[in-house]
Amino acid sequence: AGVLAGVAALVATVLASIAIGSNPVSLHDVLAVLFSPDNSEASYVVHMQRLPRTVVGIVVGSGLAVAGALMQGLTRNPLADPGLLGVNAGAGLGVTIAISALGLQGPSQYAWVACLGAMLAATLVAVIGSAGHGASPARLLLAGVAVTAVLSAVSMALALMYPETFASYSSWTVGALVGREWGTIAAVAPIIV
DSSP states (O other): OHHHHHHHHHHHHHHHHHHOSSSOOOHHHHHHHHHSOOSSHHHHIIIIIIHHHHHHHHHHHHHHHHHHHHHHHHHTOTTOOTTTTTHHHHHHHHHHHHHHTTOOOSHHHHHHHHHHHHHHHHHHHHHHHHTTTOOOHHHHHHHHHHHHHHHHHHHHHHHHHOHHHHHHHHHHHHTOOTTOOHHHHHHHHHHHO
């Protein structure tokens, strides 16, 4: 029953995501053009703007759910998540460096740099958390919080020093779905898989 309720909520959310926007499209029109595209404005809005952002949201949300479950399982701590263990901060620092120093633009270009930053941050947390008496869930969590604070501060400092970096960095940290196209899915799907 819980799975069926979750699937029903997902379908309702997907339909709402496709119908609601700055140019509202009725649910009837959404269903009509979703399965029978034509040359109408509603068809363009649904297929070229809202459907890609919705699919990106589902794919990325699934990846975040799996990442959270993996973190909790690996650390045996129900409070652990990528945000607390430095992974998000490492990815953010990677993106900030990719934008400010390397001039990369868009998720398709800096997604792999974000992964590298996340892996380096996770390694740093593991090394700090296991130093001395070995890794325990509490030590990993504390190391993660410390690494997150440092890496987030460095990211914000770089973003504030380079105004052109700030807009892209802000979009990355907020997780904006505006303007995402089918190419974005192709860029992030291999990482999430």
